[in-house]
Amino acid sequence: MTGSDPHVWERLEPAWHAAFALFVLVTAALVVTNPDAPTVAGTALLAVIGLVHALLAPPAMRDAPSRLGAAYLAVTVPATVALFALTPVGSVMLFVLFPMVWRLLGTRAAVVVTVGLVAAVTAIGMLLSGAAPGPGYLALYGGAALSAVLLGLWITSIAAQSDRRAALLAELERTRCELAAAHREAGALAERERMARDIHDTLAQGFTSLTLLVRAAAGEIDRDPAAARRHLDLAERTARENLAETRALVRAAPPAPPAGDPLPVALSRLVARCGEAMRAGAVGGGADGSEADRSGAAGAGATLDTAGWDPPGPGRCTPEREIALLRIAQEALANVRRHAAASAVAVTLRRAEGGTRLEIRDDGRGFDPAAERDGRFGVNGMHGRATELGGTLTVLSAPGAGCRVIAWIPDTAPDAPGTEARAPQETAPEAADPPETASRETAEPAGGHP
Structure with missing residues (x-):
């Protein structure tokens, strides 16, 4: 029998050997107690059968079909036929x-x-x-042969079914292991991407600000010590914030807004830092810690408008969503400072269509959103933060016409029971806006460069 199921036969093998030994003992008892049977010859044949089975059957069964199994049958089959020829009890x-x-x-x-x-x-x-061959014997022989063959085929089919089941189970186990490995790899990749995005949006920008603030302070230390001290104070605050972000990353906890403030207050700090950098003429400047009015200036050249913001009900705009909006604003303003050459930037926060709408708008050099650019990790990070929470990110810009980055994030997940997140439709820009060259949910860098 080919391809036997090792689990079935290995599990039944001890019982089978015990049964075989029992049949040998029972046949030997019948031979000894039968006065017409040749006791010596019968017990000798049974001893040969038992010895060959003990020596060859276990390894032959584990490696069937094999030459060892053929050798086993080459001894036991003739011995059994000879035993039957000596005494009818050999048929047992x-x-x-x-x-x-x-x-x-x-x-x-x-x-x-x-x-x-x-x-x-x-x-x-x-x-x-001593009977002559006749139809009765032929019928007996034919029936016995047919029954033995059908029984063997039935046993073989059961074993083959066990083979297929074992192969299927093994394949399912391999597939499960492969899926588990794929899930682990995907989880590791997602975690690395999250860490890279958090480092880019927090630590990397903070280190850039530190470098530029120290450079600005070094240039002003002789001609304007007060401005140099201001830059150094801002550099110290930036370093402290970076230290807090680093500790949050080490703890694998989601970074919180500065000082645990609500979203409008955290945005005001961010806009104030951008305005201070624009006033000082130092790309990547720091914040002075002041808070903006709900619709007032947060620093020369940078304004924050929260007149359309009404805090949502409890449990609606979660801290995770507020952090995502804050990081999008942080990346967009960093691009404005680095690349836009803008004289003014306006940040607007308001409620819209069951979610929060954040817009960062500058009057810088603008760009063509359809143009290919390298190094778009930060922009892809903004896009990823919005879409992961069921939101959208839209960019409207044109060369020489400034840029608008518009993010919308719903208060609840799109698949939450009883809710249906729907992004607000952005209308065509007005005459004072940059010409409409938009790419919805395809993030482009604010300020005209990746």
């Missing part, structure tokens, strides 16, 4: 010999051996009885 051993034939041989070989074994036993029975 046929009950355990036929299963061994089908266990140790392939299907075709097992059919041949089975038919031959039944023919030999039938012929010996006819000779011992």
Whole structure:
């Protein structure tokens, strides 16, 4: 029998060997107690059968079909036929010999051996009885051979089904392991991407600000000590904020807005820092810590308008969403400072369509959103933060016409029960706005450069 299920046979093998030994002992008892049976010859044949089974059957069953199994049957089949020729009680051993034939041989070989074994036993029975061959014996032989073959084929089919089931289970286990490995890899990649985005949006920008603030202070230390001290104070505040961000990343906790302030207050700090940088003429300047009015200036050249902002109800705009909006504003304002050459930037925060709408608008050099650019990690990060929370990110710009970055994030996830997040439709820019060259949900850098 080919391809046997190792789990089934290994589990049943001890019981099978015990049953085989029991049949040998029972046959030996019948031979000894039968006065017509040749006791010495019968017990000798049974001893040979038992010894060969003990030595060859276990390894032959574990590696069937094999030459070892053929050698086993080459001894036990003739010995059993000879035992039957000596005494009819030898037929008891046929009950355990036929299963061994089908266990140790392939299907075709097992059919041949089975038919031959039944023919030999039938012929010996006819000779011992002295009866002439007739239809009755032929019917008996044919029925016995057919029954033995059908029984063997049935056992083989059961074992083959076990093979297929074992192969399927093994394949399912391999697939499960592969999926688990893929999930672990995907999780690791997502975590690395999250860490890279957080580092870019927080630590990297903070270090850039520190470098530029120290450079500005070094240039003014002789001609304007007061301005140099102001820049150094801002550099110290930036370093402290970076230290807090670093500790949050080490703890794997989501970074909180500066000083744990509400979103409008945290934005006012961010806009004030941008305005201070624009006043000082130092790209990447720091904040002075002042808070802006709800619709007033937060620093020369940078304004914050929160007149359309009404805090949502409890549990609606979660801290995770506020942090995402704050990071988008942080990246957009950093691009304005680095690339736009703008004289003014306006940040607007308001409620819209069951969510929060944040717009960063500058009057800088602008750009063509359709143009290919390299190094768009920050912009992709803004886009990722918005879309991960079910929101959108839209960029409207044209060369020489400034830029608008518009982010909208719903208060609840799109798949939350009883809710349906719907992004507000951005209208065409007015005459004073940059010409409409937009790419919705395809983030482009604020201020005209990646």
